[in-house]
Amino acid sequence: MTLNPTVTAQAVQPPGRDSQAGACASCALRERSLFGALAPATLLRLHAEIARPHLKTEGRLYARGDPGTAAYTVRTGIVRLQRLTPAGERRIVRLAGPGDLIGLEALLGQPYADEAVACTAAQLCRLPRQAVADLLQLDAGLAPELMRRWQGALDQAAVWSTDLACGTARQRVLKLLETLLCLADGCDEIWLPRREDMGAMLGLTVETASRVISRLRREGVLRPLPQRRAQLDALALAAALSAP
Amino acid sequence: MTLNPTVTAQAVQPPGRDSQAGACASCALRERSLFGALAPATLLRLHAEIARPHLKTEGRLYARGDPGTAAYTVRTGIVRLQRLTPAGERRIVRLAGPGDLIGLEALLGQPYADEAVACTAAQLCRLPRQAVADLLQLDAGLAPELMRRWQGALDQAAVWSTDLACGTARQRVLKLLETLLCLADGCDEIWLPRREDMGAMLGLTVETASRVISRLRREGVLRPLPQRRAQLDALALAAALSAP
DNA sequence: CGAGCCGTTGAGGGGATTCAAGCTCAGTGG
DNA sequence: CCACTGAGCTTGAATCCCCTCAACGGCTCG
Numbered sequence: 001m002t003l004n005p006t007v008t009a010q011a012v013q014p015p016g017r018d019s020q021a022g023a024c025a026s027c028a029l030r031e032r033s034l035f036g037a038l039a040p041a042t043l044l045r046l047h048a049e050i051a052r053p054h055l056k057t058e059g060r061l062y063a064r065g066d067p068g069t070a071a072y073t074v075r076t077g078i079v080r081l082q083r084l085t086p087a088g089e090r091r092i093v094r095l096a097g098p099g100d101l102i103g104l105e106a107l108l109g110q111p112y113a114d115e116a117v118a119c120t121a122a123q124l125c126r127l128p129r130q131a132v133a134d135l136l137q138l139d140a141g142l143a144p145e146l147m148r149r150w151q152g153a154l155d156q157a158a159v160w161s162t163d164l165a166c167g168t169a170r171q172r173v174l175k176l177l178e179t180l181l182c183l184a185d186g187c188d189e190i191w192l193p194r195r196e197d198m199g200a201m202l203g204l205t206v207e208t209a210s211r212v213i214s215r216l217r218r219e220g221v222l223r224p225l226p227q228r229r230a231q232l233d234a235l236a237l238a239a240a241l242s243a244p
Numbered sequence: 245m246t247l248n249p250t251v252t253a254q255a256v257q258p259p260g261r262d263s264q265a266g267a268c269a270s271c272a273l274r275e276r277s278l279f280g281a282l283a284p285a286t287l288l289r290l291h292a293e294i295a296r297p298h299l300k301t302e303g304r305l306y307a308r309g310d311p312g313t314a315a316y317t318v319r320t321g322i323v324r325l326q327r328l329t330p331a332g333e334r335r336i337v338r339l340a341g342p343g344d345l346i347g348l349e350a351l352l353g354q355p356y357a358d359e360a361v362a363c364t365a366a367q368l369c370r371l372p373r374q375a376v377a378d379l380l381q382l383d384a385g386l387a388p389e390l391m392r393r394w395q396g397a398l399d400q401a402a403v404w405s406t407d408l409a410c411g412t413a414r415q416r417v418l419k420l421l422e423t424l425l426c427l428a429d430g431c432d433e434i435w436l437p438r439r440e441d442m443g444a445m446l447g448l449t450v451e452t453a454s455r456v457i458s459r460l461r462r463e464g465v466l467r468p469l470p471q472r473r474a475q476l477d478a479l480a481l482a483a484a485l486s487a488p
Numbered sequence: 489c490g491a492g493c494c495g496t497t498g499a500g501g502g503g504a505t506t507c508a509a510g511c512t513c514a515g516t517g518g
Numbered sequence: 519c520c521a522c523t524g525a526g527c528t529t530g531a532a533t534c535c536c537c538t539c540a541a542c543g544g545c546t547c548g
Contacts, residue, residue, distance in 0.1 A: 091406045158357065438494075451495095500539085
């Protein structure tokens, strides 16, 4: 089974106008970003090397096994990391939202461990391996920050397996909605995955995911909107989560 | 629910005779260990600071939330990392065997994210946060090696969730046995977890784990031995894994 | 010897899967 | 314009796997 076969080529674009316009120093994400702690001078130097590719919905950033040339910071949108189970089924291992760093293994010269695909339209920062290696020499503060990112991903993986892989289908879907609400900063409108994607995240079948979502819709927890979006009733969600 | 409530105090022992006798340079694990790439001189310096605590079966190394004072290398035995699900159930997130590094978050000054408990008797190397920090200044080769460890743990977490969290109870148990066979280097004798631990690893109940193991015993895949050990028929295991 | 833990096995019920059919909706081309 | 198509979502019915509840035996240990 091949996944998103032909999108890779157009996915990564050369740095455009906007990458010149806004420096990393003024990036809205700077506080949450990898380089938030760097000195302004090094930031400027870095900025020249950073491309800011865009991804369309379902566009693939890289495939598992691709030579790892760069890590990426997600600036906007949601990117999923997925791989195949031994049985040949797709399994989504992680969701990355704004501020998250993906493809860290590339910084070690390793091939990508997962396939990265955009769930929504997404804007990224591309951090070439060599540029990061150079920065590591210049600024001693970067290495610990990088390690913190690794630890964060590790911790998120543990939470994923304790929260989203346990309990009934209803509980898992509710937990997922909670997660998606965190990824959609601000309002109560979230990205609502395709049922098949929900299944791949939660270890459920398409039909089960559909049944649960339909029931939540009837209960008023959820209101599907066009374009794979949905409006969440945060209170009803919390109530459903606390109820057995 | 409290887990292994009172074992912590005796778990970590001061460096004993054997920590003086064998230097890190002659450690059997050196190739696989964190410091394998270090220069002999730095190794000597490091060695003075490293304690080598022992853990008895079911002895706790640290609890979730404890201030992270040191990371640990597992020299012998198997250590499990577990945490509680939101529903209050225990979930085993990872197994660490010889050569594995656990408690990495301590190196960042963070509290431990999981509870670490010995599945079998275990020997460890204790790597104090400060000692590692000092070494990071001295040897530039250590930082990437450390990052590789983080990446390895992350990758293992992904494999765990794709391999051990999918499929029928039988398939999951078989995958677990395969994993345990890798952790028991050499012979065909493995550590066979308590049924409740199997459940906590695979997301199954005690009874289901027991039923599956009993059937595998009747089929000749497995032969339980005293002291929570078992003899595996590697061929039969492989056959059972490849069969649907 | 009783208490407690662990493993095993059985019976019953429930939740998820499987198989199947029908639905909406967007895109296509006659 | 509209049938045609295919992808995705929904729903139903039957099945199956796992969970729950329960009972029992082996074993260690106080």
